[in-house]
Structure formats: structure tokens, C-alpha cells
Amino acid sequence: xxxxxxxxxxxxxxxxxxxxxxxxxxxxxxxxxxxxxxxxxxxxxxxxxxxxxxxxxxxxxxxxxxxxxxxxxxxxxxxxxxxxxxxxxxxxxxxxxxxxxxxxxxxxxxxxxxxxxxxxxxxxxxxxxxxxxxxxxxxxxxxxxxxxxxxxxxxxxxxxxxxxxxxxxxxxxxxxxxxxxxxxxxxxxxxxxxxxxxxxxxxxxxxxxxxxxxxxxxxxxxxxxxxxxxxxxxxxxxxxxxxxxxxxxxxxxxxxxxxxxxxxxxxxxxxxxxxxxxxxxxxxxxxxxxxxxxxxxxxxxxxxxxxxxxxxxxxxxxxxxxxxxxxxxxxxxxxxxxxxxxxxxxxxxx
Amino acid sequence: xxxxxxxxxxxxxxxxxxxxxxxxxxxxxxxxxxxxxxxxxxxxxxxxxxxxxxxxxxxxxxxxxxxxxxxxxxxxxxxxxxxxxxxxxxxxxxxxxxxxxxxxxxxxxxxxxxxxxxxxxxxxxxxxxxxxxxxxxxxxxxxxxxxxxxxxxxxxxxxxxxxxxxxxxxxxxxxxxxxxxxxxxxxxxxxxxxxxxxxxxxxxxxxxxxxxxxxxxxxxxxxxxxxxxxxxxxxxxxxxxxxxxxxxxxxxxxxxxxxxxxxxxxxxxxxxxxxxxxxxxxxxxxxxxxxxxxxxxxxxxxxxxxxxxxxxxxxxxxxxxxxxxxxxxxxxxxxxxxxxxxxxxxxxxx
DNA sequence: CTGAAAGCGCTTACAG
DNA sequence: CTGAAAGCGCTTACAG
Numbered sequence: 228x229x230x231x232x233x234x235x236x237x238x239x240x241x242x243x244x245x246x247x248x249x250x251x252x253x254x255x256x257x258x259x260x261x262x263x264x265x266x267x268x269x270x271x272x273x274x275x276x277x278x279x280x281x282x283x284x285x286x287x288x289x290x291x292x293x294x295x296x297x298x299x300x301x302x303x304x305x306x307x308x309x310x311x312x313x314x315x316x317x318x319x320x321x322x323x324x325x326x327x328x329x330x331x332x333x334x335x336x337x338x339x340x341x342x343x344x345x346x347x348x349x350x351x352x353x354x355x356x357x358x359x360x361x362x363x364x365x366x367x368x369x370x371x372x373x374x375x376x377x378x379x380x381x382x383x384x385x386x387x388x389x390x391x392x393x394x395x396x397x398x399x400x401x402x403x404x405x406x407x408x409x410x411x412x413x414x415x416x417x418x419x420x421x422x423x424x425x426x427x428x429x430x431x432x433x434x435x436x437x438x439x440x441x442x443x444x445x446x447x448x449x450x451x452x453x454x455x456x457x458x459x460x461x462x463x464x465x466x467x468x469x470x471x472x473x474x475x476x477x478x479x480x481x482x483x484x485x486x487x488x489x490x491x492x493x494x495x496x497x498x499x500x501x502x503x504x505x506x507x508x509x510x511x512x513x514x515x516x517x518x519x520x521x522x523x524x525x526x527x528x529x530x531x532x533x534x535x536x537x538x539x540x541x542x543x544x545x546x547x548x549x550x551x552x553x554x555x556x557x558x559x560x561x562x563x564x565x566x567x568x569x570x571x572x573x574x575x576x577x
Numbered sequence: 578x579x580x581x582x583x584x585x586x587x588x589x590x591x592x593x594x595x596x597x598x599x600x601x602x603x604x605x606x607x608x609x610x611x612x613x614x615x616x617x618x619x620x621x622x623x624x625x626x627x628x629x630x631x632x633x634x635x636x637x638x639x640x641x642x643x644x645x646x647x648x649x650x651x652x653x654x655x656x657x658x659x660x661x662x663x664x665x666x667x668x669x670x671x672x673x674x675x676x677x678x679x680x681x682x683x684x685x686x687x688x689x690x691x692x693x694x695x696x697x698x699x700x701x702x703x704x705x706x707x708x709x710x711x712x713x714x715x716x717x718x719x720x721x722x723x724x725x726x727x728x729x730x731x732x733x734x735x736x737x738x739x740x741x742x743x744x745x746x747x748x749x750x751x752x753x754x755x756x757x758x759x760x761x762x763x764x765x766x767x768x769x770x771x772x773x774x775x776x777x778x779x780x781x782x783x784x785x786x787x788x789x790x791x792x793x794x795x796x797x798x799x800x801x802x803x804x805x806x807x808x809x810x811x812x813x814x815x816x817x818x819x820x821x822x823x824x825x826x827x828x829x830x831x832x833x834x835x836x837x838x839x840x841x842x843x844x845x846x847x848x849x850x851x852x853x854x855x856x857x858x859x860x861x862x863x864x865x866x867x868x869x870x871x872x873x874x875x876x877x878x879x880x881x882x883x884x885x886x887x888x889x890x891x892x893x894x895x896x897x898x899x900x901x902x903x904x905x906x907x908x909x910x911x912x913x914x915x916x917x918x919x920x921x922x923x924x925x926x927x
Numbered sequence: 928c929t930g931a932a933a934g935c936g937c938t939t940a941c942a943g
Numbered sequence: 944c945t946g947a948a949a950g951c952g953c954t955t956a957c958a959g
Contacts, residue, residue, distance in 0.1 A: 228691065228715065230952055241930045246954060253955095256928060273689035277630035278952035281935045286627065288692075291674070295659060301859060302652035309645060312676045321692065324641070324674035326662045339623035341578065342638075342671065365578065450861040480861040486836035509651060510860060511800040511830040580936055591946045596938060603939095606944060628936035631951045932957085941948085 229270045237266035249274075280341075289320045289532065290343035292330050292357065294350045298414045298448045300475040302510075303521070306503055307349050307371055310525020318533045320344070331356045338364035345532045347371065347525070351382075352419030367535040369528040373421055377548050381531045383524050386550040387422045390473075390517045391430030393555055394499050395437060398469045402563045403497060405440040407460050408471040413445040426473050426501070442467065446477040453477050457484045461496075468564035469497040472514070478502060479510050493562035504556055514560040517553045524551060579620045587616035599624075630691075639670045639882065640693035640716075642680055642707065644700045648764045648798045650825040652860075653871070656853055657699050657721055660875025668883045670694070681706045688714035695882045697721065697875075701732075702769030717885040719878040723771055727898050731881045733874050736900040737772045740823075740867045741780035743905055744849050745787060748819045752913045753847060755790040757810050758821040763795040776823050776851070792817065796827040803827050807834045811846075818914035819847040822864075828852060829860050843912035854906055864910040867903045874901060 235245040240259055248255045248263040255263075266272070280286045291311050295301050312322045323343055327333040330348075334357050337343050344366060348357055351372030361368040362379045370377075373384040398406055408430055410416075410423045427443055434441035442464050447453040453476050461467070461484075472478045478500040485492060492498050492514070500507075500516035507516060531547065538544060585595040590609055598605045598613035605613075616622070630636045641661050645651050662672045673693055677683040680698075684707050687693050694716060698707055701722030711718040712729045720727075723734040748756055758780055760766075760773045777793055784791035792814050797803040803826050811817070811834075822828045828850040835842060842848050842864070850857075850866035857866060881897065888894060 228952095231954095232952080242953085243931080243955075244929055247929085250954080254928065259929085271689070273686070275631070275952050276690040276692045277627045277636065278935090279954080280627035281625070281631055281937085282952080282954040284935075288673070301655060301659075305651060305655045308674075309651075309676060312674060316677055321687070322674045322676075323638070324658075324662060324672045326659060326672075327666055336623070337671070339621070340626040342626045449858050450863070454861065476859070476861070479859070482836065483832045483861055483863075486832065508799050509826070509829075511804065511826070511833055513800070513833075578936095581938095582936080592937085593939075593947080594945055597945085600938080604944065609945080625936050628951090629938080631953085632936080632938040634951075928959105930957105930959085933955090935953085937951085939949090941946105943944105943946085 228275070229272045231272070231274065233270055234263060234266045234272050237270060238262040284341075286342060286344050287320050288323050288343045289315050289529065290323045290325060290334070290337045290346040292325045292334060292346060292348045294328075294330055295326055296350075296418070298412045299350070300448055300479075303475050303502065303506065303519075304349060306505055306521035307525045310522035311347050311349075311529050312525075313522075314526040314529040315533075318529065320529075320533065331360055334360050334364075338366050341366075345369070345536045347528050347532060350420075353421045354419050367532060369532040369535075371524050371528050373425075373548070375421070377546070379546060381528070381535065381546055382548040383527045383531070384422070384550055385517075385519055385524070386553055387425040387473075388429035389550075390501060390553040391426040391428070392433040393517060393553055394471045394501075395430050395433040395439060395441070397499065397555060397561065398471070398497060399437040399439055401497065401561055403439065403469040404564075405464065405467045406434070406442070406469040406471055407464055407467045408441055408443045408473065409446040409457065409460065409477045410443065410473045411445065412448050412474075416445070423473065430471065440467075446472075446474045448474075448476045450476075450480055454480045454484050457481060458488070461488065469499070469561070472498065472500040475500075475502050475506065478512055478514060478516075481514070482512070492560045494565045497561035497564070499555070499561060501553075507556075507558070513558050515558045516556055518556050519553075520551050527551075578625070579622045581622070581624070583620055584613060584616045584622050587620060588612040634691075636692060636694050637670050638673050638693045639665050639879065640673045640675060640684070640687045640696040642675045642684060642696060642698045644678075644680055645676055646700075646768075648762045649700070650798055650829075653825050653852065653856065653869075654699060656855055656871035657875045660872035661697050661699075661879050662875075663872075664876040664879040665883075668879065670879075670883065681710055684710050684714075688716050691716075695719070695886045697878050697882060700770075703771045704769050717882060719882040719885075721874050721878050723775075723898070724769075725771070727896070729896060731878070731885065731896055732898040733877045733881070734772070734900055735867075735869055735874065736903055737775040737823075738779035739900075740851060740903040741776040741778070742783040743867060743903055744821045744851075745780050745783040745789060745791070747849065747905060747911065748821075748847060749787040749789055751847065751911055753789065753819040754914075755814065755817045756784070756792070756819040756821055757814055757817045758791055758793045758823065759796040759807065759810065759827045760793065760823045761795065762798050762824075765798075766795070773823065780821065790817075796822075796824045798824075798826045800826075800830055804830045804834050807831060808838070811838065819849070819911070822848070822850040825850075825852050825856065828862055828864060828866075831864070832862070842910045844915050847911035847914070849905070849911060851903075857906075857908070863908050865908045866906055868906050869903075870901050877901075 498514040696718040848864040
């Protein structure tokens with residue numbers, strides 16, 4: 228491999244001059260700079276990342292901790308990852324992707340060994356075991372997802388409470404008075420997925436305010452289980468006229484369930500989901516939904532992280548907790564409650 | 578940060594002895610080893626990755642080049658990524674994730690700067706611009722996807738030709754004589770997505786052998802376009818009794834299309850897709866499919882890559898091109914052609 | 928405006 | 944069985 232020594236020799240200057248010519252950190256005569264640049268081009272020189280990291284204590288790499296848990300919907304995670312990855316690259320950073328099941332151990336490994344200048348944590352739980360490790364690390368961290376304790380960290384999340392209220396209000400405005408909310412699997416709640424209860428609690432509260440009956444349930448993350456749950460819920464609450472989904476797998480399974488029951492949206496049932504537009508297009512979901520804006524969240528997290536990495540007086544700036552305001556994307560899946568939920572169209576096998 | 582010098586001082590030995598005690602690369606007295614290990618534990622020592630990389634010329638990092646192109650189905654990529662990531666970690670490697678649009682430039686950057694010990698390329702095209710760069714790089718590379726020229730690289734892919742034959746043969750055995758094959762968008766072909774024509778050509782060939790009429794078409798990668806294409810194809814070929822899908826987006830869109838047409842699978846139409854079981858469960862697809870085995874392919878690529886990274890005489894072992902034999906996962910979506918394709922069930926809105 | 932030298936934190940021949 | 948020293952390829956005060 229060609230080193231900066233080779234470049235210096237070819238340009239007839241010292242290694243320090245070659246280095247300065249490339250970094251621009253001190254004034255270099257035009258002529259020398261030209262010679263150095265020529266040498267770089269001819270020899271095909273690229274600085275060795277390890278050596279540079281050792282000398283500067285900067286790796287220009289950001290750690291991305293993603294978790295792919297059995298009971299969550301993997302593709303939703305991808306959107307956040309791409310938001311983080313693309314933004315990092317724009318800002319000059321590469322991404323070290325960590326998908327280990329034991330996120331705490333992995334986090335310790337990459338921070339202790341100084342492989343990264345900072346870390347983005349996805350899918351943060353209420354009482355996330357990775358947080359104490361992140362706080363103790365010398366590198367800054369940014370979270371996507373709201374934990375119970377935000378101290379010492381920058382946090383970004385969708386305003387799930389507002390999302391719950393918007394769902395209920397929208398349905399109320401159309402005249403619905405009985406709704407079903409399908410959340411993520413109960414395991415997600417047990418693991419501390421705060422966004423589940425943040426949306427649900429706010430929706431229940433708002434339903435009370437509006438005088439709406441709101442039935443809540445946890446849905447599975449896979450077929451055929453989640454499909455059966457949807458059937459059971461529709462069976463149990465025949466007078467419900469609207470369905471709210473805070474569960475991507477349920478949204479993906481719903482078209483088939485509707486088909487099996489012979490139901491049409493929104494004539495027979497109004498539906499609002501909570502997922503990204505990208506997700507809707509990819510999975511052919513034509514339900515209106517609260518935009519979860521994973522790309523924006525990933526982008527915001529990286530921007531703030533890089534700001535903190537590059538700010539001289541670390542931890543001088545106050546930490547931020549920032550919520551994205553949810554927006555309802557109308558895909559025409561809601562309407563005034565119809566009169567067609569009489570079961571006559573039902574073609575569900577036994 | 579605590580360095581090996583701190584450990585050595587605490588243990589009362591030289592830095593080299595501390596290093597050897599940790600690496601086990603020469604015999605160390607029990608007593609000294611104990612003292613060193615105690616010091617490591619007390620001080621919380623972890624080697625600095627950059628320094629180690631500089632000294633050993635090994636980063637213990639593998640580059641993963643994924644492409645998320647507008648006209649391809651992003652979630653399918655995720656499965657390959659996880660197969661690669663999990664296997665790499667098992668073998669002691671971390672993953673540098675590269676998602677840049679300009680894959681060639683990115684590849685050059687991470688190999689030239691020696692950020693990685695080797696590279697896995699996903700979504701390899703017939704005449705992939707990244708390959709010349711990879712061949713010129715000092716690090717070895719493994720491909721998932723078959724290019725036109727495999728020289729100097731280890732290549733892994735599904736046997737798409739056999740997949741095409743299996744689809745046709747399976748339908749033929751059930752009595753089908755007219756089929757439709759929906760491939761990826763034409764853009765994918767133009768970009769050199771060889772798997773598209775490998776499957777299609779083999780299917781056409783086999784259809785000829787079996788005396789089957791096979792209509793082929795390219796499908797879009799998004800709704801609502803791909804749904805419209807499916808409708809149009811079913812309209813144009815009313816006597817076709819089976820549908821073959823080499824297009825994940827089409828598979829995801831099909832349940833809604835079937836619903837709109839009032840068709841039941843397999844009574845009205847037999848369907849075989851080509852995607853992973855993981856994909857089927859995640860997206861609630863109950864069509865039989867050729868397992869695309871992304872996790873296995875990712876795993877094989879990393880295993881071979883690591884073998885090559887760690888083999889002393891690089892390029893001494895011959896390069897391999899290995900195909901996974903496709904297997905049909907029966908989810909009950911095929912049957913003998915029925916008599917219900919008479920249009921009487923059609924409920925498609927004009 | 929430029930050069931010689933020290934140092935980042937490791938590993939590993941070279942000596943003993 | 945252990946230590947002193949060189950070296951990996953950079954960057955950056957320190958001198959001039």
C-alpha cells in the first residue's frame with residue numbers, strides 16, 4: 228500500500244508537509260500543493276484509516292445499534308437504518324452496523340475499543356439496558372425512541388400520544404362511536420416498548436373525552452396469528468366501525484382478513500394505521516396512516532450526534548428531547564360509518 | 578482511556594508481556610498471566626481497535642455493500658444483510674454497512690483506506706461496475722448474486738434456472754397448460770439483474786419442453802402500478818390457470834388484486850412465488866414459493882470470505898461459484914386447474 | 928513557508 | 944519465561 232511517505236518522496240517534500248498540504252491545516256505554497264496533489268493522484272494514495280484514527284482519536288465511524296427481535300416487524304427497522312446511514316455518509320461518516328442480540332455487550336465492545344465516534348440506538352425501550360453503558364462511554368449517543376430516563380442523551384421520537392389523539396379525533400369527526408385499537412404484541416410492552424402504551428393511553432383518554440367506546444388489544448407480529456386476532460376482534464365487536472392499527476404486521480395482514488370477511492374499506496370499515504409512506508407503498512397498503520417518519524428521525528438523530536461529536540466542549544450544549552408531530556396521510560380508508568356491517572357479506576371460512 | 582501500558586504497570590510487567598499474556602501467542606507463567614488478567618479486569622481494559630489494526634493490518638471488520646435502488650424491493654435486501662451480519666459476528670468480525678448510491682466509489686474508499694479486511698457485495702449485476710474495483714483491491718471479496726465474469730471472486734447465488742424449471746414442472750404436474758410469469762421491473766433487467774432472465778429463460782425453455790403456454794411480463798416494484806399490471810395480465814390471459822412470481826412486490830400486492838377480482842387461491846388460480854419463508858411470514862403471504870434462502874446465502878458468503886481473509890496464502894485456494902438448490906415450500910396455493918375462471922366472480926371495479 | 932521529531936496504542940521479531 | 948525496542952501510518956506541536 229502507498230503511504231504518505233511515498234507521496235512525500237514523490238513530491239520531494241517532508242511527510243509533514245505532505246500531510247498539511249492534504250489537510251489544508253496550514254498555508255502551503257501553491258507549487259508544493261500541486262506537487263503533492265499530483266503525487267497523490269499518480270500513486271493513488273488514500274490515508275490509512277486505522278493510522279489516522281490512532282493519531283487523531285477520530286474514526287469517522289458511527290455505530291448503529293439495531294435490534295431484530297423475534298416479535299417485532301423487521302422491515303420497519305430498515306427505514307430507520309437507511310435514514311441513519313444516508314445522513315451519516317452525507318456528513319462524512321461511515322456506519323458500523325451492530326445487530327447482535329446482546330446489544331449492551333455489543334455497545335460496550337465498540338465504544339471501549341473506540342471503533343466509533345458516536346452511537347445511534349434504535350428501538351429504545353423504557354428501561355433500556357444499553358443506556359447506562361452509553362452514558363458511561365466517552366462517545367456521545369443519540370436515541371431513536373423515548374426511554375424513561377433521557378438524561379445525558381439526545382432523544383428523538385414520534386409524538387405517539389398525539390398520534391393516538393389524532394386517530395381518535397379523526398374517526399370521531401367522521402361520526403364513529405366505537406373503535407378497535409390493535410397494538411404491538413404484549414411482549415413488546417413487557418420489554419418496555421413505551422410507544423405502545425403512549426399511543427394507547429392517549430387514545431383511550433381522548434376516546435373518553437369524545438364519548439367513544441375504544442376496545443384495545445395486542446396483536447401478534449406474524450401470520451397467521453395476527454390474522455386470527457383481527458378476525459376475533461371483528462367478531463367480538465360487531466358494532467365497531469373503525470380500526471386503529473399501531474402494529475405493522477396487523478396492517479400487512481389486514482387486506483387478506485378483509486378479503487376473507489368480504490369487507491370493503493371504507494364502506495364497511497374505516498381504518499387508520501401508523502407506519503411510513505415508504506412502508507405503505509412497499510407493502511401495497513392503501514390505508515390512511517399516521518406517518519412514522521423513520522427517515523426523518525434517523526436523520527435528526529445523526530445530525531445531532533455529529534454536532535455533538537464535532538463540538539469542542541462536549542456536553543456543554545444541553546441535551547435535547549425532540550418529538551416529531553405526527554401527520555395523518557389520507558389514503559381514503561376512512562369515511563362516515565356505513566350500514567354494511569350486518570354480516571351478510573361475510574365469506575369467512577367457517 | 579486505559580491502555581496496555583496501564584495494564585502492564587498495574588501488573589508489574591512490560592507492555593510486551595502484557596500483550597502476550599492477552600493474546601496467548603507465547604508461553605507466560607501462570608502467575609504473570611493472572612496478574613495481567615486481574616489488571617485488565619480492574620482497569621477495564623479493551624484494546625484500541627485503530628492501534629491494533631495499524632499494528633496487525635487486520636481490522637476485524639467486513640464491508641457490506643448493499644444497494645437500495647428505487648425500483649427494487651428494499652425489505653428483501655434486509656434478509657441478506659442480517660445473514661451476513663450475524664455470521665460475521667459469530668466469526669469475530671464487525672460490519673461496516675455501506676448503502677451509498679455510488680457503490681463503486683464507496684467500495685474504493687473503504688478498501689483503499691483499509692477500513693475492512695474483506696467485502697461482501699449484495700445484489701450483484703451481470704456487468705457490475707464494482708467488480709473491477711474489488712478485483713484490484715488487496716482485500717478479498719465475496720458476492721451474493723452471479724455476475725457475467727466470476728474470475729477472482731467467490732460467488733454465491735440461488736440456482737434461478739432450476740427455480741424456473743421447478744415452477745413450471747410443478748404446475749405442469751398438476752395439469753396446468755397456460756401460465757403467466759411476472760418478473761422484476763424491466764429496469765432491473767436493464768441494470769443487469771441476471772437472476773431475472775436466468776429464471777425466465779429457463780422457465781420458457783421448460784415450458785416449451787412440457788408443451789405449456791407461458792406468458793412473461795415485467796412487473797413494477799410498487800403499488801399501485803404493480804397491482805394494475807397484475808390485473809391487466811389476468812385480463813389479457815383469461816385462460817391462464819397459474820401465476821408465477823419472480824417479484825416480491827407483486828407477491829405482496831397479489832392478495833389485494835385477488836380480492837378485487839373475487840378470486841380464490843388455488844380454486845380459481847394457482848400461484849407460486851419466489852421469496853424466503855421469513856418474507857412470507859412477515860408479509861402474510863400464503864402462496865407457495867421457491868425459497869430464496871437469503872440467510873443461507875449471506876452466511877455462505879461470509880464463511881468463505883473469512884476463510885480467505887484468514888488463509889495465509891491468499892488466492893492460493895481456487896475461487897468458488899456455488900449455487901443453492903431451490904426448494905419449493907408448499908403453502909397450498911397450487912392445485913389442479915379449476916373451472917371457476919369464468920369471470921362470474923369478478924368484482925373488479927370497472 | 929517547510930522539516931525533523933514525537934506520539935497515538937498496539938504487536939512482534941530480537942535478545943537474553 | 945520476560946523485556947527493550949522497532950515499527951505500523953498517520954498528525955501535529957516544536958523549531959527554524
